[in-house]
Amino acid sequence: MSARSRLKRESSLGEEVAQRLEGSPSAARSRLKRESSLGEEVAQRLEGSPSAAPSRLKRESSLGEAVAWSASLLRRIDSLNRIIRSHAGGLELVELTPEGEAVVRYTGMCAGCDYRPSTTAGTVEPALLDVPGVRRVTVLGSRIDEDALATLRVTLRDAGAPQRAVRLTRRMEGLEP
Amino acid sequence: MIDDIFIFDNVIHLSDMSTPNLRDDIPDAKATRDRIVRQISGLRWPGPPPRPDPDFDWTQRWEVEDMYELVFKGSPTDMAMAQVVPMFDWFKEWESPITLQYAMAKAYPERVMFCGGVDPRYRGLDDALEQIDYQAREMGARSFKFYNAHERLEDCWRCDDEKLAYPMYERALAAGVDVLQFHKGNPWGQQNMEKLSPVDLQAPARDFPQITFIVHHLALPYFEEMVSIAARFPNVYLSMAGYMSFYRFAPRRVQEYTGRLLQACGAEKLLWGSEAALAGGPTPSLEAFMSLEIPDDLRNGYGYPQITRADKKKILGENFARLMHVDIVAKQQELAALGRESRA
Numbered sequence: 001m002s003a004r005s006r007l008k009r010e011s012s013l014g015e016e017v018a019q020r021l022e023g024s025p026s027a028a029r030s031r032l033k034r035e036s037s038l039g040e041e042v043a044q045r046l047e048g049s050p051s052a053a054p055s056r057l058k059r060e061s062s063l064g065e066a067v068a069w070s071a072s073l074l075r076r077i078d079s080l081n082r083i084i085r086s087h088a089g090g091l092e093l094v095e096l097t098p099e100g101e102a103v104v105r106y107t108g109m110c111a112g113c114d115y116r117p118s119t120t121a122g123t124v125e126p127a128l129l130d131v132p133g134v135r136r137v138t139v140l141g142s143r144i145d146e147d148a149l150a151t152l153r154v155t156l157r158d159a160g161a162p163q164r165a166v167r168l169t170r171r172m173e174g175l176e177p
Numbered sequence: 178m179i180d181d182i183f184i185f186d187n188v189i190h191l192s193d194m195s196t197p198n199l200r201d202d203i204p205d206a207k208a209t210r211d212r213i214v215r216q217i218s219g220l221r222w223p224g225p226p227p228r229p230d231p232d233f234d235w236t237q238r239w240e241v242e243d244m245y246e247l248v249f250k251g252s253p254t255d256m257a258m259a260q261v262v263p264m265f266d267w268f269k270e271w272e273s274p275i276t277l278q279y280a281m282a283k284a285y286p287e288r289v290m291f292c293g294g295v296d297p298r299y300r301g302l303d304d305a306l307e308q309i310d311y312q313a314r315e316m317g318a319r320s321f322k323f324y325n326a327h328e329r330l331e332d333c334w335r336c337d338d339e340k341l342a343y344p345m346y347e348r349a350l351a352a353g354v355d356v357l358q359f360h361k362g363n364p365w366g367q368q369n370m371e372k373l374s375p376v377d378l379q380a381p382a383r384d385f386p387q388i389t390f391i392v393h394h395l396a397l398p399y400f401e402e403m404v405s406i407a408a409r410f411p412n413v414y415l416s417m418a419g420y421m422s423f424y425r426f427a428p429r430r431v432q433e434y435t436g437r438l439l440q441a442c443g444a445e446k447l448l449w450g451s452e453a454a455l456a457g458g459p460t461p462s463l464e465a466f467m468s469l470e471i472p473d474d475l476r477n478g479y480g481y482p483q484i485t486r487a488d489k490k491k492i493l494g495e496n497f498a499r500l501m502h503v504d505i506v507a508k509q510q511e512l513a514a515l516g517r518e519s520r521a
Contacts, residue, residue: 112408
């Protein structure tokens with residue numbers, strides 16, 4: 001039971017994301033609906049829920065962008081997972097707010113790791129902020145002092161880490177040669 | 178509410194440490210009870226209100242109305258969970274009896290949830306399983322509390338025992354209860370410490386991902402083990418369960434531990450717990466928590482984040498409300514309507 005449960009809980013992100021991106025439209029819709037507030041809105045739009053009608057009318061023009069944004073974010077998380085897998089860990093999207101805050105959490109060996117702030121500042125945060133529409137990144141269960149974070153960001157920037165994370169993930173997605 | 182923040186107290190106990198409840202067949206029951214009471218009295222904020230009398234007998238059998246006055250009239254607490262303490266080592270009807278916790282929830286269902294309790298070493302596993310069924314299905318238990326360490330070594334059990342512990346978790350799930358709670362750390366009397374280490378919760382947390390495991394008292398002195406477990410397992414939460422009481426005489430320690438918890442586990446994993454009645458009325462602890470800040474030297478030296486109002490909101494009520502499926506806005510409206518009715 002334990003192995004099965006574990007697999008179910010941690011459910012390799014890559015697999016989930018791949019399903020979201022490549023799987024059946026209905027599976028993609030239900031996942032989007034479940035996992036993100038924006039996804040919920042998008043799913044309602046796709047399903048034509050009558051209760052969503054007023055909001056749909058108001059936001060008609062931005063919905064296409066929202067769908068693209070959501071897909072780009074999931075693709076970026078998939079790319080980050082390919083990098084983070086070298087740590088035997090993973091990353092999953094918890095929530096995507098209409099304000100552009102991507103809430104994520106680490107899984108596997110990265111969950112509970114004391115180096116999470118470094119991976120966040122050097123790899124995860126810059127790569128996610130590179131996705132159009134993402135304005136803020138929050139990692140559940142891991143937070144350090146603002147000054148300490150600023151220092152860490154400078155150190156990592158000087159070492160080229162954020163630039164490398166953005167370059168690598170873009171290449172994985174075919175956005176850069 | 179305090180400063181417009183909804184308070185859902187994870188743990189109050191209607192305890193009965195009175196002399197009539199002491200076991201006659203245990204020679205050191207009274208001495209142990211007295212030692213425990215002395216230890217806990219150090220945590221209680223002195224003086225007024227609601228119990229200004231220095232001779233007040235805290236070992237009394239706490240009845241429903243006394244508890245209501247202490248927690249709901251004497252403090253800004255909105256909701257609470259009354260938890261059984263299945264400590265049979267020295268007490269006939271256990272330290273915090275099932276009947277009292279149930280009576281509290283029944284008398285004030287809009288504010289109080291009943292957390293049952295069983296122990297497989299009390300009358301055997303079969304009895305514990307029957308009790309789980311009964312307490313969940315007939316008494317409305319929304320959670321169960323476990324104490325796996327006892328004074329006699331042969332009474333101790335491990336939380337990862339697949340033959341003894343797992344059947345209880347499975348039975349609770351089958352009865353619709355998916356939040357289980359464990360006393361860890363903080364030994365009573367001269368129990369062996371290692372039985373109170375939280376490490377035996379890792380396997381259950383892995384094997385039962387559908388269960389939320391709440392660990393009490395930050396498992397002190399196994400603090401770093403507890404931090405690691407809560408950080409790594411998404412279904413492990415920590416109840417601060419009386420921990421703010423230390424702020425009265427060891428504020429630095431509270432700042433340090435809170436900073437570490439926010440840094441490694443996140444405010445999302447922490448639950449407010451007053452431990453009333455024995456820890457006293459919740460007001461002084463609540464006020465201390467609202468004033469709590471992580472000082473600059475800890476932030477500079479360890480990178481601990483500052484505690485924010487959003488963190489406090491999560492810890493004081495939002496997290497436990499989410500786990501117990503309480504809609505805070507609807508509950509506030511319900512309680513406000515009840516207040517208006519009672520005034521009319």
